[in-house]
Amino acid sequence: MHIHNLNFRHLRYFMVVAQEGTIARASKRLNLTPQTISGQLKVLEEMLEIELFERHGRRLDLTDAGRQALEYAEEIFNLGEAMQLQLHHAGSSRINCAVGIADVVPKSIAYKLLAPALELEEPVHLECREGSMESLLGDLIANRVDLILADRPIDASTHVRAYNHLLGETGISMFASPELAQQYRPNFPEGLNGAPLLLPTDDTVAGANIMKWFRARHIEPAIRVQCVDSALIDIFGQAGTGLFCGPSVLESELQRQHSVETLGRLEGIRERYYAISLERQIRHPGVQAITHRARELLLETEQDLEQETKSDD
Amino acid sequence: MHIHNLNFRHLRYFMVVAQEGTIARASKRLNLTPQTISGQLKVLEEMLEIELFERHGRRLDLTDAGRQALEYAEEIFNLGEAMQLQLHHAGSSRINCAVGIADVVPKSIAYKLLAPALELEEPVHLECREGSMESLLGDLIANRVDLILADRPIDASTHVRAYNHLLGETGISMFASPELAQQYRPNFPEGLNGAPLLLPTDDTVAGANIMKWFRARHIEPAIRVQCVDSALIDIFGQAGTGLFCGPSVLESELQRQHSVETLGRLEGIRERYYAISLERQIRHPGVQAITHRARELLLETEQDLEQETKSDD
């Protein structure tokens, strides 16, 4: 079996299995039988001549090579979709605005930030793509996206010459399923020693901030799950796996949609969101709408919320 | 037929056909029958829902969409190979030096520039990748390559924060097959009006320089072929399709390998080659060897040659 037989399907199956953690769940999401996934995964491993997963009992854990391969797979997949989109919409005369969303940015936040572009008189056609910062910066300099939504500004170390636009900021709140909330709310945050916690990975701004916050207060929660995608954290949190943090602006949304309760605020942490573009002076009408209007929007929401909770300062 | 059936083979066939210009030649290079290529190309067009080639008689010309798709295809293909290389060499302890070569740089020049790295006491393992400047810059900031070899420095307009290292420069000579050389050598360059010419595309430094050179002298050759890859120009030139330009340092090599003769120098044009890296202060031993030793090397060769031809100034 040669490498050129590599299908986009192989990559897709691999990505979904890595995301879902088990072949069984992946097979459900893909509407395929588990044998197929298992077989194609083995084919992929043979083609790449390397083990992608470590089989621990019936658990599949990504190997180091698997993690590297996953990054490539996601980027290749994105390029494939971008190609299809661009070719297909080439003839269309709609205003197009391609946005890259760093996968550390919660989807609801992204929606709030992008919404202004959809409310223009001349409606904008948005194309969204997710990925790691590195991969998206490559897309930005190649003009495959007009804008990146991220949780941090880029600096000299990124080696990309681009401009940051602060869109807004929010505090961080802690959430949990009703049972866990009842147990841990009484002495929050001091009583969180040993409490089960779901966290963004250490290399994200949010994850690093939260860890620092706990260390500064000599509190040591038991970290159960760490992942990049905050949507996944929300799911785990809803299921009661542990306490988790999220943007304060999303409090009411999280409570309603995931049936979780708020324990309190992590005072002192401010999460900021940035738009990153190649031009300092933005002419692209869609991007303009986002960078101008979005800032007001998120700050307003935040102010409303501060009046409601009224616990700061 | 769904997009997920997209194979790396489809992309490869497409790339080779675009490069070779005809399905027949592509089928020879790929050791496949023309029907296969033709069929798979049609499958690809159906999957992308767009025409990649315009069929003019028995000539295949890339459409606009085809050109865009080609860029994506090359990038996707490179990523696939990079993935395989990185995973396969992950355990190996060799010094690795990944170099991106802009496809406007003649292969022989690239070899000359990279050779110093291979002569180190501790031998360096080179990994080479070709592609457009944009695609390679993405690889550079994502650390998939340590260095880019290019025919121009990067400036502010590229939006990448990186450093240029001039490696050397050379004059430009004009070559042709013996018959053409005999015909056009007597009154070079004034008598080149209407002469068949093979050129790098307009968006390359070399192509633009040569065009400007002719315009300044009110000479109007008939441009027959324009392409990015200089190796292809050499082949056409060898076949006698037209006159073509190449680096003066490669005069003897071109004469020997492609059985062509030199018509003369294009006085005033200097072709420069640059290494582009993310660090100003280079620590990578392989990259260091290239940026330090290569400069001397190419300049030396050039000086030798200037003594031989003795026609300047």
Added chain:
DNA sequence: AATATGCATTCGAAATTTTCGAATATTGGT
């Protein structure tokens, strides 16, 4: 103008690859 050659394409059969049903093996929990 007729002919020949080279090239792209269409069609059906063979080879290859992917998918699934059935059966087996292993894990984790009760």
Added chain:
DNA sequence: ACCAATATTCGAAAATTTCGAATGCATATT
């Protein structure tokens, strides 16, 4: 020890890719 859930193996069916033969078209040759 048993059960439920999972991953895997094996062979057959379905789908895809490849090639041989034949066709049609365009350019070159006579």
